[in-house]
């Protein structure tokens with residue numbers, strides 16, 4: 143794990159733990175022994191720590207945080223490095239992150255390649271740099287930089303690191319050669335002033351002012367997160383306490399964070415996000431054994447909000463788009479909107495003016511499908527109507543070259559049904575973007591019974607190219623995202639009918655960690671949108687909708703949203719929805735007594751007795767109903783693994799990352815407790831089929847010990863329990 147070699151008067155310790163050279167137990171052991179060996183080796187005058195392969199070192203092995211600690215700790219290793227009688231130079235290329243940067247700060251000198259990335263990302267997994275990083279960095283850079291870098295977790299480049307004194311020198315080429323040349327200048331120099339534990343924080347005098355400023359900022363930016371606050375406190379300690387006292391306190395704070403539910407959730411999320419692109423189909427095809435087709439040109443059908451947003455994603459990634467819209471006025475408007483979105487990106491420094499111009503050149507408007515004959519992939523984004531989509535796919539099948547992939551941005555409709563309108567069902571797939579498509583990171587790719595592995599590989603790869611987090615799911619009504627979110631929203635509305643007000647439900651869920659409650663989201667996305675979908679569904683089922691009903695086809699429903707629609711309250715766009723909005727601050731929701739009156743009248747008319755709904759009930763009914771549906775989705779293999787569902791909730795519905803997602807939340811509450819509560823709700827609300835307990839959940843909950851998440855799917859076909 144650490145290669146030891148001697149080159150003339152230098153000992154080279156090469157960390158060799160692919161893919162990211164994480165500081166596992168064996169790496170720590172190897173470095174410790176290497177320093178010892180080099181100090182005992184009479185030929186050696188200086189020691190270089192370097193990384194084999196693509197990177198120096200990306201920090202502690204995160205998986206080891208969840209198992210009992212073994213062997214030498216990072217601090218013990220670090221002290222061995224700092225105490226070395228022979229100078230230690232860290233030669234950095236690729237990444238020096240977290241514990242990797244700490245190793246570099248224990249070293250006496252640091253040289254780096256100009257493309258290296260440096261940082262303390264621990265806060266992103268709910269931790270602080272616990273091997274004296276918060277005590278050493280301020281001694282090098284001063285307090286302001288250290289507070290910002292450690293509490294934000296941002297990665298910065300070698301130039302910035304050099305400017306703040308972290309690096310002694312930067313080179314263009316091979317960093318090991320640079321370290322060798324550098325060693326000639328420093329061999330024989332006294333080491334004490336290079337040992338950071340012997341130095342002081344230079345700008346310690348105004349530490350409290352800097353701390354308060356930084357604290358106010360992070361409380362605004364990272365609402366509800368503990369780690370950024372403890373990061374700041376530990377940096378403050380570096381200026382107020384002796385080195386040893388501050389280091390001891392850092393270790394205590396690190397221990398507190400390590401066992402915190404937020405860090406456990408964030409560490410889970412780190413790996414869940416990385417597992418999502420590793421897709422697998424029932425036929426055995428998977429990401430590792432399937433080659434995607436190269437997509438060079440695309441077409442997008444429909445220049446509404448979704449179509450325009452999808453076009454932005456594609457051209458921003460350098461992929462040409464023909465945007466087809468038969469309504470010329472809408473097409474002109476969409477092209478203006480796309481241009482405005484890209485100008486916004488330039489203003490936010492997310493792209494240069496030159497990149498904006500280049501992207502816009504990749505966009506071409508067209509009024510007929512015929513223009514799509516030669517493209518490699520088409521994404522249809524017309525409104526949600528099965529017959530319309532089938533007709534478009536039927537035409538595309540005749541117009542497009544035989545290799546063109548045909549994708550639908552449907553959020554609910556059966557991919558098999560759409561595919562059956564073509565002669566190429568193997569090349570038909572769902573690509574469900576989330577609004578606004580150019581901002582939301584989730585792409586829910588949906589395969590049908592006949593979708594080929596190559597088609598799947600191609601949409602997963604395309605998603606990655608355009609910067610999305612892709613999750614693959616199997617077709618069914620509403621797929622995973624909308625299907626598991628539906629009971630969450632329904633329960634929120636039922637509770638308003640039973641006694642809560644929209645703002646009560648929103649506040650509870652926001653305190654839980656959702657950035658916006660469901661009623662604020664509904665005002666943002668438009669109450670008319672939901673109304674139109676309900677009308678479409680009713681039309682398709684031949685139903686006559688009325689406001690004076692509580693049940694439809696044996697299912698409990700609520701018509702509160704339809705009443706708002708009838709009042710012309712469509713949400714933010716009309717200045718009124720579940721909340722009201724002042725023209726001076728049109729985004730700020732204000733609770734509206736008129737809505738409360740409407741709800742009370744509705745309840746009186748329907749004979750519903752209102753009651754107080756406790757916060758715990760709001761959380762349980764919203765989340766447990768979503769969890770129950772998620773287990774069904776898993777049981778039916780619509781989602782391949784629980785992590786996929788959680789990633790969908792994080793990136794599609796902004797579920798707090800530290801909460802993991804509904805499946806992780808269930809695992810933390812305990813499946814027995816979740817199941818029991820679901821059974822109680824099922825008894826209490828027999829007309830809501832989302833409370834019928836999932837068989838998979840029943841099996842898992844009846845096991846004598848809690849089954850870990852990675853074993854859940856093994857119980858799907860098991861009849862043992």
Ligand SMILES: CC/C=C/CC(=O)SCCNC(=O)CCNC(=O)[C@H](O)C(C)(C)COP(=O)(O)OP(=O)(O)OC[C@H]1O[C@@H](n2cnc3c(N)ncnc32)[C@H](O)[C@@H]1OP(=O)(O)O
Nearest residue numbers: 162164200201202203204205216239240241263272273416
């Ligand atoms: C008391 C001591 C305290 C120490 C604190 C720490 O050091 S905490 C750890 C700090 N470091 C990090 O948080 C870095 C996390 N990793 C990353 O940000 C990225 O992985 C990367 C290093 C920037 C590389 O990104 P890239 O996109 O190139 O690759 P992946 O992210 O896909 O990762 C490749 C595989 O490596 C696994 N992995 C990455 N980092 C770690 C890690 N620190 N520990 C364990 N495993 C890690 C990652 O899961 C991928 O593996 P898969 O099998 O594909 O999932």
